[in-house]
Amino acid sequence: MRIGFVVNPVAGMGGSVGLKGTDGAAVQKEALARGGKKLSPMRAGEALESIRSGGAVHEFLTCAGEMGELELKDLGMSYMVVYRPVARTTAKDTKEAARRFADEKVDLIVFAGGDGTARDLLEVVNGRTPILGIPSGVKMHSAVFALRPEDVGGIVNAFAADHSTKDADVLDVDEEAYRKGLLQVRLFGIAKVPDERAHMQSSKMVYHSGTADEEARELGQYIAETMETCTAYIVGPGSTTQAIARHLSQEKTVLGVDVFKDRRLIVRDADETALLQLLTETDKASIIVTPIGSQGFIFGRGNQQISSKVISKVGTDNVIIVATPSKLSGTPVLRVDTGDRPLDNALRGRRKVVTGYKRRKLVLVE
Secondary structure, eight states: OEEEEEEOTTTTTTTTTTOSOOOSHHHHHHHHHTTOOOOHHHHHHHHHHHHHHTOOOOEEEEESGGGBHHHHHHTTOOEEEEEOOOSSOOHHHHHHHHHHHHHTTOSEEEEEEOHHHHHHHHHHHTTSSOEEEEEOSSOOOSTTBBSSGGGHHHHHHHHHHHOOEEEEEEEEEOHHHHHTTOOOEEEEEEEEEEOOGGGBOOOOOOOOOHHHHHHHHHHHHHHHHHOOTTOEEEEOSSHHHHHHHHHTTOOOOTTSOEEEETTEEEESSOOHHHHHHHHHHOSOEEEEEOOOTTTOEEESSSOTTSOHHHHHHHOGGGEEEEOOHHHHHTOOSBEEOOSOHHHHHHHOEEEEEEEETTEEEEEEEO
């Protein structure tokens, strides 16, 4: 099978430093200034290793340097360079790579990036060529991504056998609004992806029903009333967790990570560095997170500030998962993708999820 392979080298760089995306040169510069690390090359390498370990031999077409060639070269996989970016890579380079892949009639485009990269590819191939995302961005609301990098090999090799595809939403998030706490998502288009449902994520669902709001208020009241003194609570993004802050009479960054202690907001919109510093100054800490609707991720999507280092310092036993019954009804399985496999394994299994006032439910985390 002929595979077009492209890496967005800056995808995901803004996650741990709290920038909620890396679209645009100014934001990428700020991410580097804050100490953001390029995660997409590492995750691209993990995905390639999963393809290679499957035993099938594919023909890879890629871009020079950090847009794909380096990862293939590091693993000793054969490839042909069909595009060479001339300077710092931008969305234009991703689109040009897609054109070259289309000209070469590849069977599948595998890319490392986020929603922005998916949108750039779809703009060129327009559903004519199937795409498959290696989850590497900050925003991954679209249904074109594998659940984890290590799942890519199985998806690719299954697709090679039957070339079966399905339609998948590509969603576009307004990053400027996102940084201001507003989630404005629109459908950009429909892509073709491998029809492998077990290891592909769905598109994000947003819950706004009156019943769900009532459930969130009840859940928020219970969590707020049971918070212990002298304990720092690292609270992830979401409307469900926002209800906790309301019962504390405090503000919450809806799409960011905040820290509360003794019923007061002590760190607003924290990044990984701020959280790690806080953990050196406090004896007790807990993490409160809620899953992304439908996708089910509690770590690794939209809350990368709560990194594997932060989770390890807090301890997996001090992770509190909250979700309304309405959300859980559409999210039967929870997932983790921290980039640290031993930590992911420690978080997996059946875990208690707080669903209301003195109510919990055992839910599988995988």
